[in-house]
Amino acid sequence: MRQKPALQTQKQLVDENAGLRARLDEAEDTLRAIRNGEVDALVVSGVDGERIFTLNGAERTYRMLIEEMNEGALTLAPDGVILYANRRLAGMLKTPLEKVIGSALHTWILPKHQRILRGLLQKGADKKSREELILTASDGTQVPVYLSVNHLSVDGTLEGFGLVVADLTEQKKRTEAVIAAEKLAREVLEERQRLAHDLHDAVNQTLFSASLIAEVLPRVWEKDPVEGRRSLADLSRLTRGALAEMRALLAELRPSAITDTDLGDLLHLLGNALSSRANLPVAVTAAQKITLPSEIQVAFYRICQEALSNITKHAKASRVEIDLKRDGAAVVLSIRDDGRGFDQEKRTARHRHYGLSVMRERAEAVGARLSVTSQPGHGTELSLSWTQAPPPSNPTSATASPSWEYPAALKP
Structure with a gap:
């Protein structure tokens, strides 16, 4: 029991x-x-x-990292089709993410930069595969990027590519802003030096000559009234010249005075200043009101200013003609003098101080054409022309992308 x-x-x-x-x-x-x-x-x-x-597995953390990173990320099949992309890349392309995935990568690359993409994909995994190129968003915006490519291989077989896309837009803007600021600083310094030079060589000398005439005028008038009247006329001319020079210099101190004023009026101002300062007849003809885009107008003004300065220093002319007109879609400025001229074929280094190279560079910088015709004893004619480019015939049409051929060595 x-x-x-x-x-x-x-x-x-x-x-x-x-x-x-x-x-x-x-x-x-x-x-x-x-x-x-x-x-x-x-x-x-x-x-x-x-x-x-x-x-939550460890892969969720990595996925969050990829999804929230500031750079674009994507995986690419061997045939160039995007298998995965994060939202940052879709934002760069201004396209819904579902439309980015499944598209061909080369269709988002600026056509002339597609060869850079080919080169990146052809490089081996042990080589540097990073380059700058430009993406084209769905609205046509060009996005400068830094593209890094890694080969994704399993057991030595290429399975695809991993790409990281860094947007360089803000960096480019900052760089351009720095370059523009440095250029502006140089231009301001050069402008100050030129104004100081003009004040010394033009206004100062004119006022000095006027003061000498004014000092001796009473004695000259007492001895010879006829000669006194001539001296008085010279004094009046010099003071008018100084006034015209000062008006021109004051206009240059206000940038809007050049860009917003009728170009013909500006040329009259330059002509009057030269005529009064050098006692040289200057005829200015401007058939109609012409105001050009800012950069073009400044170039026309500066080139005319330089040409008149050259005439005063080198031409020994007795008359100058300035003609501004429209010729169809073109605006043409002609400056002629009856001075000694020069042989264009025999022009040597000593003629370079005429400033022709400087004027040509200024014209080319704004897309204008400058030509000079001269013969010894027959004066010189300078012609400056600018034609506004016509608007594109179909601005909304997209540029056709050249046929894409995937790197042969990487074809599946």
Whole structure:
């Protein structure tokens, strides 16, 4: 009677041990599945019922990193099709993400830069595969980027490419702003030096001559009234010249005075200043009101200013003619003098101080054409012309992309 409970207790212990071992095996299998990423969620029973707990694997962190990074990221199939792209890349292309994925990468590259893409894809994984190129967004905006390419291989077989795209737009803007600021600083310095030179060589000398005439005028008038009247006329001419020079210089101190004023009026101002200063007749003809785009107008003004300065220094002319007109879509400025001229074929280095090279560079910088005709003893004629480019016939049409041929060595 007393051995039966002992036998039952032993059986219970065996069963309990077997149950515990089964539960342990189940727990170990569960832990293994969790470690291997085979479990997405757990269902836990409690007093409030069953609750589901999702598990976040390590790949979720990496995916968040790719999705939230400031650079564009994509994976590319060996045939050039985009298999994956993050939202940053879609933002650069101004295109919904679902339309970016599945498209061919080369269709987003500026046609003339597609050869750069080919070169990047052809390079081996151990070589530098980073270059600057330009993407074209869906609205036609060009986006400068720095493209980095890595080969994705499994067991030595190319499976595709991983690309990182860094937007260089802001960097380019900052660089351009610095360059523009440096250029402006140089131009301001050069302008100050030129104004100082003009004040010394033109206005200062004119006022000095006028002061000398004014000082001796009373004595000259007492001795010879006729000669006194001539001196008085010279004094009047010199003061008018100084006034015209000062008006021209003051106009140049206000940039808008040159860009917003009728070009013909500006040429009259330059002609009057030269005529009064050098006692040289200057005829200015401007048939109609002409105001050009800012850069073009400044170039016309400066080139005329330089040409008149050259005439004063070198031509020994007795008359100057300035003619401004429209010839169809072109605006043409002609400056002629009856001075000594020069032989264009025999022009040597000593003639370079005439400033022709400077005037040509200024004209070319704004897309204008400058020509000079001269013969010894027959004066010189300078002609400056600018034609406004016609608007594109169909500005909305996209530029056709050349046929894309995938690098042969990488074809699947």
